[in-house]
Every structure is written in structure tokens, then in C-alpha cells.
Amino acid sequence: MPSAQAGAPCGCLFRLQSLPADGISQAMKDIFCEKRDIAARLEPVLWELLEKCVLCPRRCGVNRLAGEKGFCALAGEHVPIASYCVHRGEEPAISGHNGSGTIFFGHCNLGCIYCQNQSISDNSIPMDKNMASVAELSGIMLSLQQAGCHNINLVTPTHVLPYIVSALKIAFERGLSIPVVYNCGGYERAGIIKMLDGLVDIYLPDFKYMDSGLASLCSHAPDYPETAAAAFKEMYRQTGPDLILKNGTEIARRGLIVRHLVLPGNVENSIMVLEWMAKELSNKLHLSLMSQYYPAQERGKLPPQLNRTLLHSEYETVAAKAVELGFENGWFQEPDSHKTYRPDFKKKHPFEG
Numbered sequence: 001m002p003s004a005q006a007g008a009p010c011g012c013l014f015r016l017q018s019l020p021a022d023g024i025s026q027a028m029k030d031i032f033c034e035k036r037d038i039a040a041r042l043e044p045v046l047w048e049l050l051e052k053c054v055l056c057p058r059r060c061g062v063n064r065l066a067g068e069k070g071f072c073a074l075a076g077e078h079v080p081i082a083s084y085c086v087h088r089g090e091e092p093a094i095s096g097h098n099g100s101g102t103i104f105f106g107h108c109n110l111g112c113i114y115c116q117n118q119s120i121s122d123n124s125i126p127m128d129k130n131m132a133s134v135a136e137l138s139g140i141m142l143s144l145q146q147a148g149c150h151n152i153n154l155v156t157p158t159h160v161l162p163y164i165v166s167a168l169k170i171a172f173e174r175g176l177s178i179p180v181v182y183n184c185g186g187y188e189r190a191g192i193i194k195m196l197d198g199l200v201d202i203y204l205p206d207f208k209y210m211d212s213g214l215a216s217l218c219s220h221a222p223d224y225p226e227t228a229a230a231a232f233k234e235m236y237r238q239t240g241p242d243l244i245l246k247n248g249t250e251i252a253r254r255g256l257i258v259r260h261l262v263l264p265g266n267v268e269n270s271i272m273v274l275e276w277m278a279k280e281l282s283n284k285l286h287l288s289l290m291s292q293y294y295p296a297q298e299r300g301k302l303p304p305q306l307n308r309t310l311l312h313s314e315y316e317t318v319a320a321k322a323v324e325l326g327f328e329n330g331w332f333q334e335p336d337s338h339k340t341y342r343p344d345f346k347k348k349h350p351f352e353g
């Protein structure tokens with residue numbers, strides 16, 4: 001297994017495809033016009049969903065525009081931005097040499113009890129000080145492009161999608177042209193993902209569970225396996241298995257990268273996830289197999305099996321299964337990545353000293 005960048009997925013093996021060299025400019029112009037039009041078309045539809053919120057599989061049915069709050073505990077016309085930065089620790093095809101323009105949204109529609117970003121994802125923590133308008137969000141997107149980032153990386157976007165689409169519409173009108181990355185926990189409605197066809201360039205979801213009991217225990221979502229499966233099939237329908245690269249580089253321009261975080265004591269769940277992907281999607285897609293789990297919560301708040309880091313033998317068993325199933329594109333992490341992946345969202349840049 002190759003060595004990893006601290007706390008980040010490491011380069012492993014590639015079978016990559018590039019855009020054609022000719023006709024890029026006109027093709028790109030057409031794409032940006034189309035993306036702006038898609039955003040304009042989606043905007044009213046998605047905002048209407050907030051009035052009886054069914055944005056995600058929880059289908060809380062609350063009127064978020066009237067101040068009612070559902071599972072994700074958000075309401076109103078502003079969006080919680082916990083942090084944004086030039087992130088150099090994502091998969092190499094996402095971070096590239098200039099970094100990924102990463103925007104971390106506050107709160108979450110999944111609420112995993114072991115969340116590694118709990119200081120910003122915990123729905124019980126008020127986000128009052130970090131609320132931004134749609135116009136401010138579009139300005140952040142443009143500033144990240146200005147900083148040279150390869151993409152706009154939307155982390156935990158599911159529960160704030162209408163705000164994102166409105167901000168993207170403004171940003172496209174003002175010249176945003178880098179790819180849009182949808183970086184989510186996999187608990188998505190397939191129908192909503194279908195709406196994003198042509199707007200999102202790169203899906204970067206985490207496929208967490210095929211074990212319904214584990215999904216219930218850890219994320220209060222016993223329907224995660226079948227719900228995520230439908231959403232992943234839709235993402236795959238849009239992208240296919242190939243990662244399309246920016247011409248002459250190894251930086252992703254379009255495609256699907258599936259992450260999976262191996263949880264301690266739950267190797268069987270990981271193997272079921274890999275088997276499902278190989279059978280129902282493709283073993284040609286890009287897999288990012290993560291070992292960075294550590295108990296981020298206070299002692300006593302997690303079930304015993306999650307109160308430790310991953311054993312090397314557990315990660316190696318899952319990695320060996322991935323190889324056995326024929327996955328040959330993507331990245332493995334160093335088994336000790338948990339020592340270095342410790343974001344601090346109190347700092348301006350959560351991942352750097």
C-alpha cells in the first residue's frame with residue numbers, strides 16, 4: 001500500500017480519462033450557461049420544498065421558512081457556514097496542487113453519533129454566529145475560485161440545498177466556472193439527486209452502511225442502506241464509472257468518487273458496502289477507503305466498539321476485500337491516519353497548524 005499524505009487519502013492507482021483538447025472553450029461556455037439555467041429552474045422548486053421540508057429522506061414536513069425546525073434544526077433564509085478554506089487534504093484528484101475550495105455547512109441531516117466534525121455538525125449547537133445570506137455564500141464561492149481552487153467542494157450540502165442552488169445561480173452569472181463537488185453522507189433522496197443532473201460535476205459521497213442495525217444505532221436512520229443505494233444508483237447513472245480529468249492533469253472535472261469510512265468492530269458492514277458497490281454499480285469506479293476513524297466524542301457517549309481507533313488488521317481485511325472484488329481505481333489511507341486527521345473548526349483553517 002502506498003504512503004499517505006497526513007490525514008488524507010493517498011494516491012494509489014489510476015485509470016483516468018481526459019477531456020478532448022480541442023473545442024474546450026466553447027464547450028465550457030455552453031456548460032456554464034446550461035448550469036446557470038439549471039440552477040434558475042431548480043431554485044423555486046427547492047425553496048418550495050422548505051415550506052414542508054422533504055429535502056432529505058427524513059421528510060420532517062416542517063415549514064423552515066416560517067421558523068419551524070426539523071431534525072437538522074435549521075430555519076429561515078440564511079445558511080450556516082461553519083468554515084471555508086483552501087483544502088489540500090482531500091483525495092488527490094479533488095485537492096490537486098492548488099487545493100479544493102471547501103465550504104463546510106453547519107448541522108447535518110444524518111447526525112452520526114461518532115461524527116469526526118461534531119463541533120460543526122451537532123444539530124444541538126446553535127449556529128447563530130455563522131449564518132450567511134445567499135449573496136454572501138455566492139461571494140465565498142467566487143473568492144475560492146479567485147484563490148485558484150480547482151473546485152467548489154460543498155461539504156454536508158443536503159439540508160441546505162436551496163440556499164446552495166441560489167448562490168450557485170448568482171455565482172455562475174458572475175463567472176464561476178470551476179467544477180461543483182457534492183460532498184455528502186449518502187443519506188439522500190434519489191429524486192433530489194436526479195434534479196442535480198448537469199449542475200453537480202463531481203459526487204463525493206460517503207457510503208456508510210449496508211447494516212441497517214448499525215445505521216439505526218449510529219445515525220438514527222435504519223433505512224440508510226436502501227435509501228443510499230437508490231441515491232448512489234442515480235449518481236452513478238449521471239456519471240458512469242470514469243473520472244473525467246481536466247485536460248493534461250490528474251484533477252477531476254467530472255465523475256463519482258465513493259468514500260467509505262471503516263468503523264472499528266464493523267468489518268462486516270464495510271464488506272457488505274463494497275460487495276454492493278461492486279455488484280450494483282461497478283468495481284471500476286473510484287473508491288476512497290478511509291481508516292481515519294477516531295472517537296471524537298467524550299468517553300461514555302459512544303457504544304464500546306466505537307470507543308477506540310481502527311485496528312490495522314480491520315482496515316487490512318477491508319482493503320484486501322476491495323482488491324479481491326476488483327476495485328483498482330482510487331485511494332487507500334495509511335492505517336494510522338487517525339493520528340493526523342483532527343480538524344479544529346475553531347481555527348480559520350481547520351486542517352492546518
Ligand code: SF4
Pocket residue numbers: 053054055056057058059060061062069070071072073108109158159160
Ligand atoms: S432537510 Fe432537515 S428539516 Fe428537511 S427533511 Fe431533512 S432533516 Fe428534516
